[in-house]
Amino acid sequence: MTVQTxxxxxxxxxxxxxxxxxxxxPHMSQPxxxxxxxxxxxxxxxxxxxxxxPDQKNRARAAGGAGLIAFCLYVLVTAPxxxxxxxxxxxxxxxxxxxxxxxxxVGVRASIGPRDIMAAxxxxxGILFFLVLMSIGAxxxxxxxxxxxxxxxxxxxxxxSCAMRLxxxxxxxxxxxxxxxxxxxAHGRAREATEAEAAARLGGEPVRIxxxxxxxxxxxxxxxxx
Numbered sequence: 001m002t003v004q005t006x007x008x009x010x011x012x013x014x015x016x017x018x019x020x021x022x023x024x025x026p027h028m029s030q031p032x033x034x035x036x037x038x039x040x041x042x043x044x045x046x047x048x049x050x051x052x053x054p055d056q057k058n059r060a061r062a063a064g065g066a067g068l069i070a071f072c073l074y075v076l077v078t079a080p081x082x083x084x085x086x087x088x089x090x091x092x093x094x095x096x097x098x099x100x101x102x103x104x105x106v107g108v109r110a111s112i113g114p115r116d117i118m119a120a121x122x123x124x125x126g127i128l129f130f131l132v133l134m135s136i137g138a139x140x141x142x143x144x145x146x147x148x149x150x151x152x153x154x155x156x157x158x159x160x161s162c163a164m165r166l167x168x169x170x171x172x173x174x175x176x177x178x179x180x181x182x183x184x185x186a187h188g189r190a191r192e193a194t195e196a197e198a199a200a201r202l203g204g205e206p207v208r209i210x211x212x213x214x215x216x217x218x219x220x221x222x223x224x225x226x
Contacts, residue, residue: 055113059168062107063161068100070160074153104164111168120169126162130155 049060072093076083083093134155139148 055111058107058111059113059165060107061103062111062168063164065100065102065104065107066164067157067161068096069104071153071157072097072100074156079149108164108168113172115172116169120166123162123166123169127159127166130158130162 049057052060075093082089084090134152139151142148
């Protein structure tokens with residue numbers, strides 16, 4: 001028996017076994033041009049970043065900001081003439097440094113979460129990995145002067161990025177933030193206990209009815225007898 005589908009032609013044997021498929025995979029990769037080869041990975045990385053939880057997203061921002069600042073400082077120290085030689089280069093360098101500082105500030109300030117031992121481990125491993133690459137001279141041939149200059153800056157940026165991730169992973173929650181979380185958990189347990197006690201006394205199930213109190217919207221639990 002032969003079955004024609006939108007993407008393939010399937011040939012089945014007498015007992016329903018699939019003999020062969022004359023179609024092509026529906027998502028077969030197509031050759032990409034140079035622009036698509038550059039834009040596609042960037043778009044996928046942005047989508048993956050947007051899909052991260054808030055805490056991981058803020059840690060990624062802080063790590064990216066630290067790496068960008070380290071790269072800018074490396075360029076300033078090793079090639080100051082490149083930075084101050086033309087106003088366009090100076091403006092680009094200042095814009096990257098300012099964006100990295102903003103990224104770092106927002107990421108560190110909003111990164112609130114528990115300590116993550118495995119994240120700290122992999123961050124430390126990343127620091128050692130890039131330091132080893134620089135120590136053994138893992139660069140391109142000596143003729144590629146500009147490429148090696150940028151590659152060393154990328155190594156330094158990744159070391160700073162991993163160091164920031166390590167710091168955020170072992171820092172945990174600040175004292176005031178941790179106290180706020182504990183207070184919210186305590187209020188939640190107290191509210192659940194009040195609902196259960198009211199339901200037990202009245203012999204019904206607690207029903208949440210939205211009310212207005214002192215100008216703020218609150219939820220009060222009432223027990224309605226069955």
